[in-house]
Amino acid sequence: MHNHLALAATALLAGTATAQNMLRFACGQLVVERTDPIVNPGQRYTPHLHQIVGGNSFNISMEDGHDPVSKSTCTSCSFVQDLSNYWTASMFFHGKNGSYKRVPQQGNGGPQGALVHLNGGMDIYYIPSGKMTAFRPGFRMIAGDAAETSETKVNKVSICHRCWDRPDENTFVGGAPCSGSDTVGIPKETKCQKIRQTIVFPTCWDGKNLDSPDHKSHVAYGTSRSAGGGGSCSDAKFPVKLPQIMYEVMWDTSSFVKDTANWPTAHAPYVYSMNQGGSAAHGDYVFGWKDDSLQKAMDKNCNLNKACPAAGLTTQTPEQYSACTKKQQAPEPVDGWIAAMPVGSPLRLA
Template sequence: MLWSSLVGALALVAPTNALIRFGCSQLVVDRLDPLVQPGVEPSAHLHQIVGGNTFNVTMDPNNDIASMATCTTCQFSEDFSNYWTAVLFFKHKNGTYKRVPQIGNLGFDNANGGMTIYYMQDALYNMNQSSKVTAFKKGFRMIVGNPTITTKEDARKFRQITYTCLQDMATRGPETMEFPTSYCPAGILANVRFPTCWDGKNLDSPNHASHMAYPISGTFESGGPCPDSHPVRVPQLFYETNWDTREFKDLWPADGTSPLTWSQNGMGTDREGYGSHADYVFGWKGDALQRAMDSNCYVNCTTLKTQTMEEQNKCSLANVVKEPIDGWLPQLPGNPTG
């Protein structure tokens, strides 16, 4: 089903549903990681970041980034959160690398790259978004995935970090745990879904992950119960990044191997894409996110303030780390070893 048809059908469902889907244009692509390597400049590998312009090398958890920010790259203008992932590169057969550009998702065609962000009460394509969820709090942050993972067995620990080979911009399946090995006519969609059960106490944890958990049985989408250790059901946070691989069509290997690599994979140990990972720092203004989750917000949301695509595209940050990240490079930025 095309996304436009899906949205039209979802608009007819009962007014107890809450699922918001919105585009966030590119804020900056830089070698900073204020969660894993706070204060370190540069960090080990390159990231692509969207959201509020308070993003910086430290991201002090005591700061209210929603009140400090002056702009956001996200459509909902009360969202000054920061969302980021590693950066995708194409590896030429001669050993050089080129950053894969990003394009706006379906419905966000004029976005300056970036990502599509979802907050959901239930499954993405569920017509009945009715579960009660507790919005994240000021100071909350988390990470999902692990950049050092190189095997499918280890990758299974993180549910629903996947890839979709786009036949056109409306393609939404199948999803695979591995990079597509054949050329994808409309690019590659990288999907990241975060855990949905919170311990209800800690806004963060030393590894930025243990304060979160998956349902003890079943899945978030099937209404699986949260474990006693993490009893609070929070929204399903979901990132989609459209990586535009079309310029590499004539360079794609014919032997079935993937030419793609994440920015942390300087030694080439992860040829399958298992090391995909993502970071989140909450920065919604006031109770805006909770109001949205408690309202009849399905994709669009009149409860929230919005800005134009032109306005969100104008919000940006200058690179802190001055180094080449575009064009054909002899090695990945930072030449990471993981």
């Protein structure tokens, strides 16, 4: 990636005006459940809870060849043409009394405009960098590691958290993602009204495999891991440049910091649904853009969450994409106070 483009992308993500374009859009909550068709295909009640967005053909197995475009009848993302699926672990508040409560998510604001979430979900970015090749049907990958609890083994440039000390997410805090005071681990301070989680995916592909046994070996990070497009693909084993995908989850922790009587002192206040401590942040992706709409969106410099006729991109209202939901395929309560983290057999409320 040329230096001026890298600087432009960084500036835009930091909140300054620039000509660098990127897709940045909201995806409402499709379902929150213990399924994972990439890591645990066919398994109901997987080891930990996920919050999932995108096309409603998401299911327990999603066998090789599963086509979200032909099988989905709606998408919880604002672009109608995006039937992909995106998911991350859920975050819980672990109270002083030992009980847990799932932390709600909301849309992000910032200089590029507010992204609306009526029922939770997350925000998705596709960040361009020079000439790129869009993902092919059947492509899937993961970023991060659900089992990694050592923060020193996680690259802060591509997986991080930011303490948002303002009650309004539209008041921008800090600079570019995963810079400055951002941390690998989940912030623990009571000043954090919100916690923003960022996950940046690899941008270089081997050009052959749509997946790999560990769901990572067919892709690699480029010369830059930061959220500016990924740099160039210098490794000959991974010559194909992909659009850079970035997840942003805005966890609304405001109600928990107000509950001073239940604020823990003997353990961390927030933990991901793996319940292992540490960072362990990770994201899963299954490609599902209709036809060549993503390739055109990158080639035609489509921007933010706006309709882009040049690429055939159309948008839905928040009410429309938030209405695309589905019932849990692994039914159990995931909201309200619970006595234990959902693991093992189906959770029952006490």
